[in-house]
Amino acid sequence: MGMDEKENLVFFGAGVTNQEMDVEFKKLYDSLIAYKNNIFHLVDTLCNDCDAGERLAMNIAERDSALLQRLVAKECDKRRMTRKATKESVLEELRKEGTPNVSLQKILETRAETLKESGKN
Numbered sequence: 001m002g003m004d005e006k007e008n009l010v011f012f013g014a015g016v017t018n019q020e021m022d023v024e025f026k027k028l029y030d031s032l033i034a035y036k037n038n039i040f041h042l043v044d045t046l047c048n049d050c051d052a053g054e055r056l057a058m059n060i061a062e063r064d065s066a067l068l069q070r071l072v073a074k075e076c077d078k079r080r081m082t083r084k085a086t087k088e089s090v091l092e093e094l095r096k097e098g099t100p101n102v103s104l105q106k107i108l109e110t111r112a113e114t115l116k117e118s119g120k121n
Contacts, residue, residue: 036061 039060047053 039057042060043053043057047056
């Protein structure tokens with residue numbers, strides 16, 4: 001798989017058609033438009049002054065943008081930790097095999113195998 005193909009997986013996902021991606025992005029865009037409308041509903045309810053209302057709307061959008069970035073980063077970290085937690089450590093694997101005294105060579109071999117497998121995922 002070439003570098004361009006790997007980059008396309010980020011945007012299109014494996015086995016997802018362009019039409020399906022368009023539908024998903026349209027849903028996301030529609031929810032952003034609805035959120036924008038909610039911001040202006042709030043602003044119109046709170047402010048009589050148009051200029052103050054526009055400044056408030058821009059402040060809300062700016063702060064929510066930063067909040068969204070933090071929320072997405074936090075979710076990515078959470079998912080990364082979940083993936084790591086599902087992989088067993090090298091020593092746990094060896095203990096399950098019933099090896100009471102594990103040699104350093106065996107640990108290194110098992111670790112290399114685990115790293116190869118995790119690199120494939």
